[in-house]
Amino acid sequence: EDQVTQSPEALRLQEGESSSLNCSYTVSGLRGLFWYRQDPGKGPEFLFTLYSAGEEKEKERLKATLTKKESFLHITAPKPEDSATYLCAVQGRDDKIIFGKGTRLHILP
Amino acid sequence: DVKVTQSSRYLVKRTGEKVFLECVQDMDHENMFWYRQDPGLGLRLIYFSYDVKMKEKGDIPEGYSVSREKKERFSLILESASTNQTSMYLCASSLPRTGLDEQFFGPGTRLTVL
Structure with missing residues (x-):
C-alpha cells in the first residue's frame, strides 16, 4: 500500500x-x-516538485532532496x-496523490 | 498568478441539510x-476531475458528490450533511498534464455540521 510518513510531527527551532x-x-x-x-487557516502553497532520486531544488532558505525512499x-x-506546516505528497504510477500528515515547524525569535 | 477561490471561508449547517461548496479557478486548468483536511489525518482526496463533466472518486467519496459543468468551476455536494463531515474542505487545480504538476489550492472552507 502506498504511504507517506513525515517526521517529526512538530519541531521548534531557534x-x-x-x-x-x-x-x-x-x-x-x-x-x-x-x-x-501551509500557514494556519490557509490552503497549502506549492514549494517544490522532485522527479527522480538524486534531484535537489532550492528556494531561499529551503532545499529539498530526494532518494529512492x-x-x-x-x-x-x-x-x-x-x-x-510543511506537507509532503507523492504521486505514483496510478496517478493517485497521497499526502503526509505534515510537520509543524515553529521558529522562535 | 493562479487564483483558486472558494465560495465561503466558514459555513455552519445542520444535520440532514444539502450543502454546496463552490470552487472557481481562473487559469484555465483542466484538473480540479x-x-x-482533519487534525491527525492530513489531506484526503474526495473527488477529482480531469475535464468538464468528468469526475473520478478519490479515497473517501462516500457521502459526497461533485459537479463540473464548466471548466473553471468544480462543486462539492454533501447530499445530507452529517456531523462527521465537519472539516476543512480544500479545493485545488493543476495544469493539464495528468495531475503531476503542482496543485494550486484555494483558501479552504471550514464547515461545521451541527
Whole structure:
C-alpha cells in the first residue's frame, strides 16, 4: 500500500538554527514528490516538485532532496516567518496523490 | 498568478441539510480536486476531475458528490450533511498534464455540521 510518513510531527527551532524535515514514502513507480507549505487557516502553497532520486531544488532558505525512499527539506538559518506546516505528497504510477500528515515547524525569535 | 477561490471561508449547517461548496479557478486548468483536511489525518482526496463533466472518486467519496459543468468551476455536494463531515474542505487545480504538476489550492472552507 502506498504511504507517506513525515517526521517529526512538530519541531521548534531557534532563529538561525538549521535543521531538516523528513518525508519517507512507499509508492509504486514514483512519478513525483511534492513539498508544500501551509500557514494556519490557509490552503497549502506549492514549494517544490522532485522527479527522480538524486534531484535537489532550492528556494531561499529551503532545499529539498530526494532518494529512492525518502525526501528531506533542509532549512538553513530559519527565520520566524518560516514557521508553518510543511506537507509532503507523492504521486505514483496510478496517478493517485497521497499526502503526509505534515510537520509543524515553529521558529522562535 | 493562479487564483483558486472558494465560495465561503466558514459555513455552519445542520444535520440532514444539502450543502454546496463552490470552487472557481481562473487559469484555465483542466484538473480540479476536492480534499478534506482533519487534525491527525492530513489531506484526503474526495473527488477529482480531469475535464468538464468528468469526475473520478478519490479515497473517501462516500457521502459526497461533485459537479463540473464548466471548466473553471468544480462543486462539492454533501447530499445530507452529517456531523462527521465537519472539516476543512480544500479545493485545488493543476495544469493539464495528468495531475503531476503542482496543485494550486484555494483558501479552504471550514464547515461545521451541527
